[in-house]
């Protein structure tokens with residue numbers, strides 16, 4: 001599954017990831033919108049509506065809601081179904097002050113009665129539509145006080161159909177290594193494992209998956225039924241295809257050629273312009289080129305990245321990409337070392353995650 005990454009996994013990017021799955025369409029089970037404010041959706045705020053936009057190429061799609069008022073969350077869930085959601089997800093993992101101060105996101109891990117009441121209220125409105133409710137959570141708030149393995153069974157009793165677990169605590173934010181043992185404990189508490197059918201619900205493991213082999217490692221170490229990939233997909237949106245191939249055949253696929261990667265960038269810019277605006281496409285590609293560039297020419301493509309980020313408009317981006325394919329912007333002292341870690345603060349579109357610190 002493609003993780004929600006506010007300000008990154010927009011409709012255009014979700015479609016790119018889906019188009020890069022295996023030829024039979026397998027690889028991505030589900031992709032998710034950014035976290036959405038039910039109040040914003042119900043008010044018809046332009047930002048919320050843009051973030052919730054989906055279409056027929058973007059299926060199945062989850063819409064993720066955040067908040068702490070069960071009645072409002074249920075209204076948001078109904079709105080999501082009426083606007084194309086195949087799954088509604090509740091955010092129980094966001095560590096950002098703006099969200100947790102109002103008891104939303106990972107703060108719900110500390111107020112289990114409200115968390116379960118939100119699930120119950122949403123399931124009540126979703127059930128008649130046959131739309132499942134899922135929860136995405138962290139291991140707990142404090143490092144020394146895991147909550148997820150205790151809370152998950154209560155959420156399942158309240159009607160949650162799947163749990164995604166990011167193997168970190170709120171205190172950790174995005175630092176430190178993902179805790180596979182913590183994910184395994186949630187699988188043991190509620191999970192149906194990938195080893196075979198059994199009681200329980202699917203638990204989806206999340207955190208630090210960068211390559212197809214990491215998917216296998218996550219599944220082996222935790223027993224989770226599936227995985228969700230966020231940052232790893234930003235520079236390698238073909239990771240879902242690679243992982244599916246590895247799981248189903250035991251073989252690794254070769255890395256796509258640089259020509260294919262350039263075409264991916266081209267399609268991405270065009271899709272952003274089609275589904276949002278020219279200006280949005282340009283703002284996004286200027287920062288996203290750093291991510292794509294990590295995997296072009298082994299990361300040594302400083303001149304290409306600079307030319308794309310300095311392009312005045314989409315036609316110029318296309319021209320830069322054409323010229324790169326024709327051999328320009330190559331050679332010389334091009335290696336600029338590992339590219340800087342993405343900063344959520346770079347996000348043009350994510351009022352919430354814009355406040356998170358630099359990511360490791």
Ligand SMILES: Cc1cc2nc3c(=O)[nH]c(=O)nc-3n(C[C@H](O)[C@H](O)[C@H](O)COP(=O)(O)O)c2cc1C
Nearest residue numbers: 003004005006034035166207208229230231344353
């Ligand atoms: C910039 C940024 C934005 C994020 N936005 C969301 C979000 O809207 N909803 C959510 O549940 N998680 C969000 N996450 C967390 C990711 O979905 C994921 O749990 C986390 O990045 C770990 O997975 P990864 O190592 O595969 O990226 C965000 C993470 C980052 C870095």
